Amino acid sequence: MAVKFFGQFLVEQDAVTGESLLHAIELQERTNLKLGEMAVAMGFITQQDIETAHSAQLSKDMKLGDLLVELGFLSPKQLEEVIAHQKATHLYIGEALVKVGALTPEKLEQYLEAFKADQAPYVANRVELPAWLNENTAAWEMTVDLTYKMITRVLGIQFRPGKFVEASVLSSNHMIAAMDLSGDLSARYLLSVSAGVQKTIAKAILKEDNVDHEDDEILEDTVMEFVNIVCGNVVAKASQMGVTLDINPPITLHPPSDGLAVPDNYRCVVFPIHVGDDEVMEMALFIK
């Protein structure tokens, strides 16, 4: 039901042991050369060139490959060749598991099919974003899209996503659960819910038909847990896209009646989630 990577799926299904997965990962680490190592192995650059580029990276926010070109150690054509060779010789985890004897090729095929079916609900759809959000666009789109998917799959709520709006204040609501994303993206993820939506979330998370007797602490906790589930899965999906993220535990915010001000140096994008006339649900991103 969650975003997974293939190795985890296999261990979860009891198809391979954690120990054989580790052996396969070690084989991958020995086999799959990093860009610099591959460029050295292909005779284009020296180890000293890599060290010089690494030192230059401390003051320049550039990928190693681009920097090696800028420093004149690699030509653009050579960089293309290195990347193409990396892709062509890449040992995937499934192949590594076959090589270490943990899976047969036939079983690998079967489990790959099962894995594709398991992860099919998480194939990302396009989401409209502000034009200025032009870096890591796919990761931002995935964050919003995965929120929609989790609302459907985990909460079972029928909704219509609204067009994004930019705001300097996030409107007041019953409560907001928030989580900070750090790493390649720096943002605060917020989910703002009315009291009715909060109860719907609590019913889904606690798997209870009635939550009228529950106290505020547990009701709020269920919204934080939902945000934790969304953001954890965003981090997992981002890692598959080559985007490294980390999260801190979620927090609850009670915005004043005039709304929650967006901190200085942040821009706020709100994604309305239309769930019915009497209830309000919004997802927002405070982006640095």
Added chain:
Amino acid sequence: MKKVLVVDDSLSVTRQLEKIINDSGDFVCVGHAKNGAEAIKMNHTEDPDIICMDMNMPGMDGLTALRSLVMLDKAVQVVMVTSLGGVGDKFTEAIKLGAKNVISKPFETENVLRILRAL
């Protein structure tokens, strides 16, 4: 019946897991801890067979606690239950540190019980 300790800072997750464990007929929940440090204390006082532990908690996080737990108690079996289960590096680190399995959130009851019964 195997004894299970639940470690999670979320009240709602703790409640969900306790219900799954106690309704299973095979396991009994002997308590819950809110962070890694509490888990280490309760492992000593409650002597569980299995620990179901979150990764991302305030105070001592799950991976730090996992390292200590498997060092202090060779017999205890730890399963991580986390929304970060699908992150390759986190999953691999947990298995390297001695976790028996990693369950991703959101989880299904049958999946949790299948993994606990396989230990």
